[in-house]
Amino acid sequence: MARIQRRKVTVIGAGNVGATTAQRIAESGLADVVLVDIVEGLPQGKGLDLAEAAPVVGHDGRITGTNSYDETSGSDVIVVTSGIARKPGMSRDDLISTNAGIVRGVVSEAAKRSPDAILVVVTNPLDAMCHVAIKASGFPKSRVIGMAGTLDSARFRHFIALETGVSVEDVRAFVVGGHGDTMVPLPRYSAVGGIPLPEMLSAERIAALVQRTRSGGAEIVELLKTGSAFYAPAAATFEVVESILLDRRRLIPCAALLEGEYGVQGLFVGVPVVVGAGGIERIIEVKFTPEEQAAFTKSADAVKELLALI
Numbered sequence: 001m002a003r004i005q006r007r008k009v010t011v012i013g014a015g016n017v018g019a020t021t022a023q024r025i026a027e028s029g030l031a032d033v034v035l036v037d038i039v040e041g042l043p044q045g046k047g048l049d050l051a052e053a054a055p056v057v058g059h060d061g062r063i064t065g066t067n068s069y070d071e072t073s074g075s076d077v078i079v080v081t082s083g084i085a086r087k088p089g090m091s092r093d094d095l096i097s098t099n100a101g102i103v104r105g106v107v108s109e110a111a112k113r114s115p116d117a118i119l120v121v122v123t124n125p126l127d128a129m130c131h132v133a134i135k136a137s138g139f140p141k142s143r144v145i146g147m148a149g150t151l152d153s154a155r156f157r158h159f160i161a162l163e164t165g166v167s168v169e170d171v172r173a174f175v176v177g178g179h180g181d182t183m184v185p186l187p188r189y190s191a192v193g194g195i196p197l198p199e200m201l202s203a204e205r206i207a208a209l210v211q212r213t214r215s216g217g218a219e220i221v222e223l224l225k226t227g228s229a230f231y232a233p234a235a236a237t238f239e240v241v242e243s244i245l246l247d248r249r250r251l252i253p254c255a256a257l258l259e260g261e262y263g264v265q266g267l268f269v270g271v272p273v274v275v276g277a278g279g280i281e282r283i284i285e286v287k288f289t290p291e292e293q294a295a296f297t298k299s300a301d302a303v304k305e306l307l308a309l310i
């Protein structure tokens, strides 16, 4: 009897973000998961722990923990979370030299064993790491996606829901630009139950929520002290992976390689994209106001400056 070919997702980095993402994917039942880490025993231990949760959760997905890349062969999606995380006082940009080397190494190992996979990059500084990943993999731009906008938008949505006293489910929000202090939350494209945000809240309150969104990652780093956020990053990563595996064609903000869109050439920056089975199926170009365009260009320039450090 012919067996159904199960989908396979490799998650590189079995730390906070990687292990939580692996848990979400495994529990969704959408794919088998291979968890890879450089630390001996860590992915094996977390993989076994996740597999032992499966009888209670009720899924039959296989979860493999490993220090080698051979088990990752033939993956449909490769999620890259390996690298160091922020500590209080650090910006995402401070991670660049260490994480560039790590991302380069893991992507070249994984990409050659899964040449048709879609890469979802999570390691920070996100936009710069997408450049490292596309170079190390040789993949076309449609198959290299940076997960950041979905996370920044989730944070913005949470703050809007708190402020308006409306269910998070009815709050839509859009954050574009680089995944750093210059990110560009777009109130005009954010809405509560379809009502544009500027009609729901005063300009002053919106400005406060925008600022809290921009420093959303740092707020958590300051509280945790030993590392950075991982529940929301893992949930936002799963949103991207699910849209690929189910070809949902979600319209979400992700870092994509721009070649002229929004007046930007050759840079990964967060923009609205349609994510489906082929990865980035389409980049959506919305019309910015002159202020929005200026903020977006400034954010893209920050990505460019950072790239010069690699």
Ligand code: APR
Pocket (backbone or CB within 6 Å): 012, 013, 014, 015, 016, 017, 018, 036, 037, 038, 039, 042, 081, 082, 083, 084, 085, 086, 095, 099, 102, 105, 106, 122, 123, 124, 125, 227, 228, 229, 230, 233
């Ligand atoms: N190969 C495989 N795994 C590696 C490598 C490598 N070369 N180098 C480091 N790792 C692993 C670490 O052993 C660790 O288990 O990456 C994991 C990172 O986990 P955490 O330290 O818990 O960091 P986490 O919070 O998961 O963040 C990872 O995602 O959101 C970003 O800014 C964050 O860049 C950071 C990344």
